[in-house]
Amino acid sequence: MVTRERPTLEAVARRAGVSRATVSRVVNGSTTVAVAIRDAVNAAVEELGYVPNQAARSLVTQRTESIALILPETASRVFSDDLFFPAVIRGVSLELEAADKQLVLMMAGSVASHDRVERYAMAGHVDGVMFASMHGADPLPGSLARIGIPVVCSGRPMSPPPTPIPYVDVDHLGGVSRAVEFLLAKGRRRIATIAGPQDMVAGVDRLKGYRTALRDAGLTGHEAVGDFTRESGVRAMHQLLAEDPALDAVFVASDMMAHGALQALRDAGRRVPDDVSVIGFDDFEISRYSDPPLTTVRQPIVDMGRTMARQMLGLVTDKLDVPQAVVLPTELVVRESA
Amino acid sequence: MVTRERPTLEAVARRAGVSRATVSRVVNGSTTVAVAIRDAVNAAVEELGYVPNQAARSLVTQRTESIALILPETASRVFSDDLFFPAVIRGVSLELEAADKQLVLMMAGSVASHDRVERYAMAGHVDGVMFASMHGADPLPGSLARIGIPVVCSGRPMSPPPTPIPYVDVDHLGGVSRAVEFLLAKGRRRIATIAGPQDMVAGVDRLKGYRTALRDAGLTGHEAVGDFTRESGVRAMHQLLAEDPALDAVFVASDMMAHGALQALRDAGRRVPDDVSVIGFDDFEISRYSDPPLTTVRQPIVDMGRTMARQMLGLVTDKLDVPQAVVLPTELVVRESA
């Protein structure tokens, strides 16, 4: 590795015949520098190909201009065919890009990587940390917040940490109840559900919404639990069909699981929506192309990412008006599957 | 932002009643420290919750323990329904995780972000830089390599930079020729192609392979160019149908475009594969579930990521046996669409 000597501030200063401080001012865009000197410095910077050393700068400014997004999932999961993560990342990315902050994406699906990520954040590698797809009562957001690192979450934390953390979430309950009501209006009465993982707020809330809606209608239904993946949707659907072969509708807590359910129903010889109505939750692009196209509850995932990033930018710039909780609306999108 | 005082090496040293140097040795796992002292230091570290300041450490070691993956694409593109990027990232991630290096993912789809990424790398924020999905003759890999930053590319650089850069690629030509030969063996004679973007090696090589295979068979065919997206596949297929309504096969340079082509053929009332055979390139998971399931050339994208990461790890650890060029095999996967 031939790490050629990179020019320092000192070198530029000598070349331009000024002090280091002056070069620093020019490089950082101070306006209180004489034009002639500024031009001379810029020329020297150009000639030497000078780029400030970030470590040295961070050491004194205590800032890195970069922000981490931590996903407590394996890379295989984050970068699978599940379109939830890409959407969050896209939203975050859009805002951070606009603010000229560097996004540092970190997967923390294993205990080892979880630790590594913790050390990374604690070491001051980033100015703030955003979390998405949190499981259970992860102590990390709380501990980072406690030691003074700005933290924001996408998805309401399951157990509110002692240090309150700003978050953004969507209206799970409203979306689910609209979905179930739609099924009821269609005359469906044997409505089952495939719930999401019960260590995640999105899984818990959507199941709660389903139960409430059914109870309000004086009905009960069968429940199966998945983990938001397509495969778990297949399994859960088979289970539900075994428990109640006469079911006529199923509310599925994610589009990926719903696609699995469609496949399982097809395998079982059921027609959708003639025999069984299916409603998902997400509204991914591909849900328009499934067979049949999926009726689903749309949640604004990209907006969640954007909102979370905006909250973070507010925190790191000491804005005082950072909303502690933002809840975005959901909406039923009707297609052929229900 | 309540940045609570983080303990420094100094604080730990005082607490343990030793010098900073000794604490540094313990923290960095030096073996030449008396057991009693080591335990005392570790206790102090624990009590104070000490975590080394990365900026200070990097300033002296000149290393950051993190590696960048630069994708010269917009975040919207990287995190869309295209499964190429996730697969590369997954591969890279697996290797870096094992080596306990931090992955820094950077999108550089705009001129502004391209500049930002360049400054970021030059500022010594990372120990090395990996590129994937390169367009045209991007000067960035070359300039980074020239100033001594380890660089590796996924996909052979279009114009070999003066500083040779290790890369990994797949056998585009072999894959394409097998695809075309398969179509010929099926009796297809009016074989068109939807090529990839001609500013990318993957686009150019696959088109070249198609032309060669057709010429060898004494045939000619219609060509349309897309940009690897589904939408461009739809458009290109419509164009090809207009140019040659009697075409009986189409080799498509990516699975996403092939899915678009399937859709366009369906819209045009053509049956696949009865009227028109379709072959894609990638072999994404979803291609097994398309209608009909897609015959395609499988390329080992995850392996490309892994290989590239291994090359990088070799470079940053000064291994001398880093292969300059690795070419991975491709394979025809036959399903119902051809």
Place this chain on the structure above:
DNA sequence: ATGAAAGCGCTAACAG
């Protein structure tokens, strides 16, 4: 085996 001391490259008072 441990400590003292010298920076790594930069920014930010503070003078002038």
Place this chain on the structure above:
DNA sequence: CTGTTAGCGCTTTCAT
């Protein structure tokens, strides 16, 4: 408006 001067927190010779 510009230069001088102190460090930021850490690693690493060099002595001891």
